[in-house]
Amino acid sequence: MPEPKIYIIGAGLTGLTIAYLLQKKGIHAQLLEANSRIGGRIETISGESGVTIEMGATWFSQQHPSLLALLDELELPYFKQHTSGISLFETMSFVPPQKFEIPETEAVSYRLEGGSMKLINTLVAKIGLENLKKDSKVIALKLVNNQIEITTEKGEIFIADKVISTLPPHLLVQTITFDPKLPESLLQLAKKTHTWMGESIKFAVEYPTAFWKENNFSGTIFSQASIIQEMYDHSSSDHTKFALKGFLNGGTNTLSKDERKEKVIRQLIRFFGAEANNYTAYYEKVWRDEPLTFLPYEKLVMAHQNNGHAMYKNIFFEDKLYLSGSETATQNPGYMDGAINAAQSIASQF
Ligand SMILES: Cc1cc2nc3c(=O)[nH]c(=O)nc-3n(C[C@H](O)[C@H](O)[C@H](O)COP(=O)(O)OP(=O)(O)OC[C@H]3O[C@@H](n4cnc5c(N)ncnc54)[C@H](O)[C@@H]3O)c2cc1C
Numbered sequence: 001m002p003e004p005k006i007y008i009i010g011a012g013l014t015g016l017t018i019a020y021l022l023q024k025k026g027i028h029a030q031l032l033e034a035n036s037r038i039g040g041r042i043e044t045i046s047g048e049s050g051v052t053i054e055m056g057a058t059w060f061s062q063q064h065p066s067l068l069a070l071l072d073e074l075e076l077p078y079f080k081q082h083t084s085g086i087s088l089f090e091t092m093s094f095v096p097p098q099k100f101e102i103p104e105t106e107a108v109s110y111r112l113e114g115g116s117m118k119l120i121n122t123l124v125a126k127i128g129l130e131n132l133k134k135d136s137k138v139i140a141l142k143l144v145n146n147q148i149e150i151t152t153e154k155g156e157i158f159i160a161d162k163v164i165s166t167l168p169p170h171l172l173v174q175t176i177t178f179d180p181k182l183p184e185s186l187l188q189l190a191k192k193t194h195t196w197m198g199e200s201i202k203f204a205v206e207y208p209t210a211f212w213k214e215n216n217f218s219g220t221i222f223s224q225a226s227i228i229q230e231m232y233d234h235s236s237s238d239h240t241k242f243a244l245k246g247f248l249n250g251g252t253n254t255l256s257k258d259e260r261k262e263k264v265i266r267q268l269i270r271f272f273g274a275e276a277n278n279y280t281a282y283y284e285k286v287w288r289d290e291p292l293t294f295l296p297y298e299k300l301v302m303a304h305q306n307n308g309h310a311m312y313k314n315i316f317f318e319d320k321l322y323l324s325g326s327e328t329a330t331q332n333p334g335y336m337d338g339a340i341n342a343a344q345s346i347a348s349q350f
Pocket of ligand 1: 013
């Protein structure tokens with residue numbers, strides 16, 4: 001009997017982990033990725049000093065067992081997020097921020113040595129680049145003669161025995177047409193399934209020194225009043241390259257990059273003093289402008305709403321179409337750990 005043809009849609013952490021787990025079972029799968037880059041919501045860029053800057057997923061903890069086990073298996077080291085020193089919390093813009101220290105007993109967060117893309121690149125190296133097709137946006141799935149016909153935006157057609165989607169469910173039902181149609185109950189559910197961090201704006205500021213640490217600040221700030229809502233030290237683990245990184249108020253997506261940057265630097269000067277103006281470079285990523293991650297919801301959807309819903313465990317198109325992706329996971333949906341959990345759940349069915 002010829003090997004069944006398995007296609008995985010999306011080369012983010014879920015898609016790559018499924019391909020890797022299937023490969024370990026001796027099963028071959030082909031990945032189709034719409035973007036010209038791989039990794040999806042994982043994207044590490046390099047600053048001018050070579051400092052790694054996470055534009056997407058960054059942190060994990062002991063509460064993320066599937067991810068920790070995979071990192072151990074792939075021998076990828078990780079390190080503790082720096083939090084010691086004075087942290088700042090701003091409630092109102094006209095009142096100076098309150099100072100506090102994060103207790104040593106607080107649960108530890110980790111970052112991957114060399115950046116989260118290390119995990120993506122390691123999986124790609126295991127799977128083999130020849131099994132991954134970039135710039136291949138899937139736009140239609142059709143059940144024909146007991147197989148699934150996959151059509152891409154460029155007009156390519158692939159014939160599959162099994163298809164595994166790893167798109168966030170909300171994105172899946174907005175971008176791919178299905179023949180026959182998916183059940184109405186699934187369409188309605190997917191439209192109300194939140195895509196974790198899809199609305200977020202990540203920023204980083206690179207510096208020649210970690211002047212905040214020298215002044216006994218941790219680099220951690222929280223604000224309910226200014227553009228930077230949450231920020232952490234983002235320096236390299238060997239303390240030789242320096243940056244601050246965090247999340248901006250999502251409502252500032254209507255501003256230009258320069259306008260956001262100006263507000264960010266002004267806030268950093270207000271919190272840490274004039275030295276904050278001596279930055280090397282400013283970086284940002286507005287995830288709500290990334291149509292391969294986020295499309296607007298019809299109605300307000302709450303964070304993690306419908307994540308891990310039981311309906312995502314069903315198999316569609318006469319037992320040939322599987323739904324996966326972090327948002328379908330039953331453990332830590334939305335997170336990297338969820339992506340691996342979702343991948344394990346699919347791989348266990350083959
Ligand atoms: C800003 C931000 C910060 C985050 N921080 C953390 C964190 O600190 N810790 C944590 O654990 N998690 C975090 N996450 C979540 C984490 O990134 C995700 O859980 C994980 O990366 C999801 O992987 P995935 O493969 O399921 O989905 P995705 O990464 O979204 O992958 C889906 C893939 O499908 C591709 N695609 C889309 N449409 C099509 C199409 N039509 N045809 C073919 N391919 C298509 C996309 O380009 C993408 O590569 C963060 C996410 C963001 C955006």
